[in-house]
Each structure stands twice: as C-alpha cells, then as structure tokens.
Amino acid sequence: MxxxxxxxxxxxxxxxxxxxxxxxxxxxxxxxxxxxxxxxxxxxxxxxxxxxSKEALVREVFKDYMWTAIKEFETFLAGEHSLKEKVEYIVFQKKKSSKTFDPQVMKQLWRDDPEMVRFVKEEYMAKGIPLVMRLIEDGKKNGEISKALSTNTIMMYMQMLTNQADTMLDYAEEHGNMDMLIEEMVHLFFYGVGSNPNP
The missing domain is CATH 1.10.10 (Arc Repressor Mutant, subunit A)
Known part of the structure; x- marks a missing residue:
C-alpha cells in the first residue's frame, strides 16, 4: 500500500x-x-x-462492527477459557452491542434496509451459529455440559438468555449489583435453581 x-x-x-x-x-x-x-x-x-450514499456508509459501518465482533468472539473461544468464562463473554458482548447500537436504531436499520437483514441472517448462519455449536460441543467434551442434552436445546436456551440480557443487565447497573447478577446468571445456566455446584 x-x-x-x-x-x-x-x-x-x-x-x-x-x-x-x-x-x-x-x-x-x-x-x-x-x-x-x-x-x-x-x-x-x-x-x-x-x-x-449515507445508507451505504451506515451499512458498511454496521457490517464492519459485526465482522469485528465475530472475529473477537472466535479469538476468545480459541483461548484457554472455561465454559463459564465463555458464557460470561457472550452476555457481556450482548450488552456491549446494545450500548453501541440502541435497539430502536437496530430495528430501524432492519426495517429500512433489506440488504442489512440479509447480511445479518447470512453472517449469523454462516459464522455465529457454528461458533456457538463449537462452544457447546467443546463443553460436552470437557464434561462442562451434560451429554444428555441436545446441542439444539442448549442453543435455544442460550438464545433465550441473550435475548433478555439487555433488560437484566440494565437492572443490575441501576442497582449496582452487576458482578453478582453475572455470577448468578452463569450459575442458573449451569446448575438451575435447585442445586449447588459441586465443590
């Protein structure tokens, strides 16, 4: 260059x-x-x-943001992190994304730009889902996730968790208990409401 x-x-x-x-x-x-x-x-x-055009610029900015986030997630998954740390990372990334792009801004972008909708779906299917599936399969191999649970069911559960992350994390920020909320969300993910982790 x-x-x-x-x-x-x-x-x-x-x-x-x-x-x-x-x-x-x-x-x-x-x-x-x-x-x-x-x-x-x-x-x-x-x-x-x-x-x-302005529309092409905004589209390019959003695509670059998504590519960077996916690359960072892929790098994090490749590191020496426990499954708990990876789940925490997903929750924090959801929060970071919502702070960068207001949910109303995202809705407007998707409503007004069919190409953006197509791009998000393609990137999610091509890169996002395989990364999460790899996380789950690695967790099963390491004994951190029960092999009795199907990967599809776990992915659906994780999607439910991330869909509500914005609301829960906003509440935690308002009440000053962010660390405790993250710890308890991870506990719920791994152990449910009626059991304690093994020592």
Whole structure:
C-alpha cells in the first residue's frame, strides 16, 4: 500500500468511526452527511466518493462492527477459557452491542434496509451459529455440559438468555449489583435453581 492509499484508508476509517459514534445517539434517518463530515473533519464530497450514499456508509459501518465482533468472539473461544468464562463473554458482548447500537436504531436499520437483514441472517448462519455449536460441543467434551442434552436445546436456551440480557443487565447497573447478577446468571445456566455446584 503506497502513501496515497494509506492516507485514503485512514480517512475512510475515520469516517466510519465518526459514523459509529454518531449512531450511538442519532436516529439513522435523521443523521445527515453534513453531520458525519463535520465529525470526521472531511468534506461531504469525500464521503460520497468513498461510500456513495449515507445508507451505504451506515451499512458498511454496521457490517464492519459485526465482522469485528465475530472475529473477537472466535479469538476468545480459541483461548484457554472455561465454559463459564465463555458464557460470561457472550452476555457481556450482548450488552456491549446494545450500548453501541440502541435497539430502536437496530430495528430501524432492519426495517429500512433489506440488504442489512440479509447480511445479518447470512453472517449469523454462516459464522455465529457454528461458533456457538463449537462452544457447546467443546463443553460436552470437557464434561462442562451434560451429554444428555441436545446441542439444539442448549442453543435455544442460550438464545433465550441473550435475548433478555439487555433488560437484566440494565437492572443490575441501576442497582449496582452487576458482578453478582453475572455470577448468578452463569450459575442458573449451569446448575438451575435447585442445586449447588459441586465443590
């Protein structure tokens, strides 16, 4: 990559970072190219040259965020972590995602952009599900998950857990008991409500 290409790439990344920051607080339909240009200290023409439209830019930012999250999850799974730590990681990532993209912003993006819906489904099916299945199968091999339970049932249970993570973690933040909530959620996942962990 020569000097010109490097500067162009740096400018493109700066535009994407600025857009991501603005999406944390802005309605995508009300976000203007002028706002993004000002935040990134570039001209509006530069944004159009790199991305073509505001919609294409927002789509690119969201895709990059998803790819990064999947790559980080894959790297974490490959590390020397217990199944408990991996489940905690999933819960925290759900929270991080909801803080980056407000759920209402996500709903609007999916409602207004069929290509985004297709992308999310394809990435989830192609990369997300295999990663979770690997986590479960590794847990069974290590004796951390009962082999009597099917992988599909465990995946459904984990989906239920992550779907409610935003509400539960918001409650914990308000009441100052985040660490205890995470510990208890992990306990429920592994031991249920009527048993104690083995020493």
């Amino acid at each position: 020569n000097g010109f290409e490097k500067r162009a790439q740096q400018k493109k990344e700066k535009i994407m970072r600025s857009t991501l920051d603005l999406l944390k607080t802005s309605d995508p339909s009300k976000l203007r190219i002028a706002d993004i240009a000002e935040a990134a200290s570039v001209s509006q023409v530069t944004i159009y040259n790199y991305f073509g």
